[in-house]
Amino acid sequence: MTSQTHTHLLQECRTCGGRAPVDVHFCPSCTKILTIGRQGDYFSFLGLPRKLNLDVAAVEQQFRVLSRQFHPDYFYNATPTERRASLERSSYLNDAYRTLKQPASRVAYLLDVEGVLKPADHEAGKLAPASLLEEVFALNEELDEVRDMRTGGAPDAEWRARLAAAAAPIEAKRAEHEAQLGELSNQWDALPSGDQTARTAVLGALRERVLERNYINNLLATIERETTGAVGPQL
């Protein structure tokens, strides 16, 4: 589903029963706030293009403008339908803002609304991607050895140095992935909307990089836990 198609869809106003285009927040007939029913996506809800390089200041500005229109504070004396609509629309706005504000969650969301994420991808953080198997094996061996060192009573500085050394190549890998993600994001933003083949190709590449990057982050978090977890008992 692309953004062009939703403009033809309609949502129903629960106050007057009239019809309103999707991604319009107030009923064109009776001016009342609309409940969240059939809506587009976070990008269109905020009136933003479906792009990966967004002007964060503009996103924040839009968030404040819409908050002032939807917030439950301003519907205290309204009808139950309007109050419910205000709660739903504010919640959706907050969720949308939170998701699109950060580049990492923004790209994941794009993949989701473009339909390229598979159900299994949500669990993919636990499965090592083939391209990273070598690094994962090396790290696991290293972590085992560090644990042995610690139980063997090795000095702090020694095993900490080993952990830092183990983290270095993975951090380099992450930097590499971030750079690639940046490059792919630029490609996506520059694509003409009609070029379906190119879109599919860029999305596929983005998906792969995102899944790998998530896995890399998990590996780094594991190292972090090894480092800080060991400090615990000494406190």
Add this chain to the structure above:
Amino acid sequence: MSKVVGIDLGTTNSLVAYVKDGAPFVIRDQSGDGLVPSIVSAAPDGTIYVGREAQRRLLTDPRRTVYSVKRFMGKGIDDVQGDAKLLPFQVSGEPGGVVRIGLGDREFTPPEVSAFVLRELKRRAEEHLAEQGEFDNEVDRAVITVPAYFNDAQRTATRDAGRIAGLEVLRIINEPTAAALAYGLDKKNQGVIAVYDFGGGTFDISILRVEDGVFQVLSTNGDTHLGGDDIDLLIVERILADLASPTPQHALPEGFSAQHTPESIQEIRKAVIQAKWDLSELDDTDLLGVRLTRAAFEAMIRPVIDRTLAPCRRALTDASLQASDVDEVVLVGGSTRMPLVRRLVGELFGRTPHSELNPDEVVAVGAALQADILVTGNREMLLLDVTPLSLGIETMGGVVSKIILRNSTIPATGSEMFTTGVDNQTAVDIHVLQGERELVGDNRSLARFRLRGIPPMPAGMPRVQVQFQIDANGILSVTASELRTNVEQTIEVKPSYGLTDDQVEQMLIDSFEHAEADFAARMLIEARNEAESVIIATEKTLRSPEFPSIAAEELTEAEQKRIVQALAGLKHVIKSDSRDSIIQWTTVLNEATKHLAEVAMNRSVRAALTGKNVDTV
């Protein structure tokens, strides 16, 4: 139209404020005091006292007097064992159930005890509005503040307290956010504000971005169990240890033993609090016969203050900011009067904190402003707050799966898909938790739900979507539907440490039954206050240098005798709980001193006129 108020329901003190023609006012008593001590006391006859009178009774009848009840809101008995140790009142409850507090001969839940305080605030507000000549002075709606770091159970308990007190709670708002709103009133500030709120029992830090009149909370952190109380307790324990030693340095006043009796502990606590206050102004003071310098005091309490700094750093990290990004620091709460707090907060953020507004009153003012926004629809300012703790559900192996992350702007939603594990299973149990830890046992259990009415299907087929909604109060509600059949699910909510709607309803009814006794208590206090002022005025006249000559020249012996008798009589009955006797004796003393008062008045008028003549000659 009935009025709305903003209420700061504090651990130590509570306040009520309202907005008139756009300007906020704190409601005060005749002596200008806006603080109502959050203390409730029950006389042996069942009469309930709240505020200053209850505070006095804390020294004379500590076993029947309850304070710091905010620490028990939304808690189970297992959570509060440590707290209950040094408190004079009875704290009980069944494991897994709500805490019960012994107040006199009855037992109350924490929301019921808080409701006594709220009812007193409501009464004060109504009385004040009547004095202002308001035609409709009924106060039946309020915005009540809570610490930002309060969890769902604590927020719900606060809302229940409002309902039991007969108040419709328009909104629960966070104390530091309310304070920011109060500060934003006259300065159209833009930028990043840190609100450091260190009160009697709780500590909060909130980081906000203020732009275009929108107060957006970026992050919040804190400790709902860290406040001035902890400082008092620390020093009380030191003194108790000293008194128990073979060579104690501290001395208790006459008539008090060094034993751990509720009376002696309250006496020590009172002296400690006074010394703490003194040391905010002075370099040294006397604490039960021992000289205490500010430096020594600060060395003792430093560990407690230090515990507030780690949450500040975490809040900055969560907001993706450095301390240097903060434009303004605002201090809230009585404990920020301590110079050490100001110094350490100033060092942490690298700037002098604001304390222009009274730190005791600023939260109630903010609550009143928010109440005004809600009822008038005034759109000048908007508060966007966050949920302080992540919300999750229990998954396999006792691990928590997070659904709404902490510091998400509220209202917020989250959803999770469930399925069945057995063929034709029609119900699924769901355990909702709040907290940041990985394991179920380390988080706060909020509620257990049973999803019923799932259509019978092979295991793993049903797709039940559970929707979690956190509203603008930070309070959770849950809905669910089975996506394949579109069947809405029935959810039974059993709050882990809360009250059911029926229980709250019953408590509201109970409170009406006791309203008569409460009314009697207030009448007694008023009679006592009146008697006290007559006694003070009489004694003042009797002690004045002119009295011997007035008595000799103008009063008969019988008159003099009557005054002395009436004074002694009133001073005797004022201690009793008989309102009628107090009023009778007040009338008697008034009558007895009538002639004396006239004579004294005439003399002072004459003296004034004479003085004027001399001056003008």
